[in-house]
Amino acid sequence: MQVIPVLDLLDGQVVRAVRGERSAYRPIQSRLxxxxxxxxxxxxxxxxxxARTLYIADLGAILQRDAHAxxxxxxxxxxxxxxxxLDxxxxxxxxxxxxxxxxxxxxAQHDHPAGGSHHASLVPVFGSETLCDxxxxxxxxxxxLAPILSLDHRAGELLAATTLDRSSAWWPSRVIAMTLDQVGSYAGPDLATFERLRAQAAAHTTLIGAGGIRNRDDLAAAAATGASAWLVASALHDRQLDCAHSDSA
Incomplete structure (x- = not known):
């Protein structure tokens, strides 16, 4: 199972996520x-x-301040x-x-072609918490653009900005099971929510988990549910994971 590191941006800095409570986010203090x-x-x-993939949460944009363009x-x-x-x-x-x-x-302002072939590719993540259309x-x-859907949850409940079809018929090929209150919690991954979504997903859906990973035992438990990847930040910053080969979980 792949580990996908997470970068949370706020006020021009990387911050540490705390149970999705964005008012409590502070500049990162990392052992890395x-x-x-x-x-x-x-x-x-x-x-x-x-990893060759990096998940970025632009909290300035999410909080309707200004994006970190x-x-x-x-x-x-x-x-x-x-x-x-990019969420x-x-x-x-x-x-x-x-x-x-x-x-x-x-x-382009820095004399780089905007569509440069050597640049990192940019993939949009549409979170149910904010998606209206x-x-x-x-x-x-x-x-x-190969978009990704993030099904955002708190306390086991789906957060949705608009009424959603509860079937998986409208899901794209990649979906994130995001449990905000597990993020930065060191409480372990929410495998119950992930398994519920896994049972709902079509066979071709790539389902990715997010939040709560503390160590390699958690990674193994997450992999056993059928997750193809898991978003991780705190355990990497605190050197609780040794996963230079991110597909070995």
Whole structure:
């Protein structure tokens, strides 16, 4: 099972998630890197996990402040060959497209071609907590962006900005089972929610878990549920995982 490291951005810094309570997030203190600088932290997370994918939560955008367009542009340029999964609180396709265009413009300002083939690829993550237009996923798919759906949960309940079809017929090929109150909790992964979604998903769906991983025993338990990958941050920062070969769980 793959470990996908997570980068939470707020006010220009990397912060540590605490049970999804965003008012409690503070600049990261990590055993991997002596800074909260986004690029240095991203590189440290990728190195320690062995991953080629980095999940980014732009909390400035999610909290309806301002997105980290310049920071995201710098990450794209500096991390060639990496796939960046970006959750920026997208409500619809238009809001996603607008941020992607801002990122491209920021890249171009520094004399890099916005569509540079050596840049990290950018994949939109649409979270149920903020998604208002379910057609956004189909539109992004037709645009060749391979969108990801994050089904956001708190206390076992789905968080949804609009009424959702409770079947899996509208899900894209990649879906994240996000349990916000497990994030940064060291309480273990919410396997019950994951297994419920796994039973609901179509056979072709790639289901990814998020939150609560403390150690390799947790990774093994998560892998046993059929998870293809799990989003992890705190256990990596605290050196509780030794997973330079991220597919070995």
């Amino acid at each position: 890197v002596a800074t909260s600088d986004p690029l240095a932290t991203a590189r440290a997370l990728l190195e320690t996990s062995g 310049s920071t995201l542009a710098a990450l794209r340029v500096a991390l060639p060959g990496i796939e960046l999964w 920026a609180g997208f409500a619809d396709y238009a809001s996603m497209r607008a941020l992607f265009e801002r990122i491209d413009a920021a890249i 379910l057609h956004a996923l189909d539109t992004a798919q037709r645009a060749g």
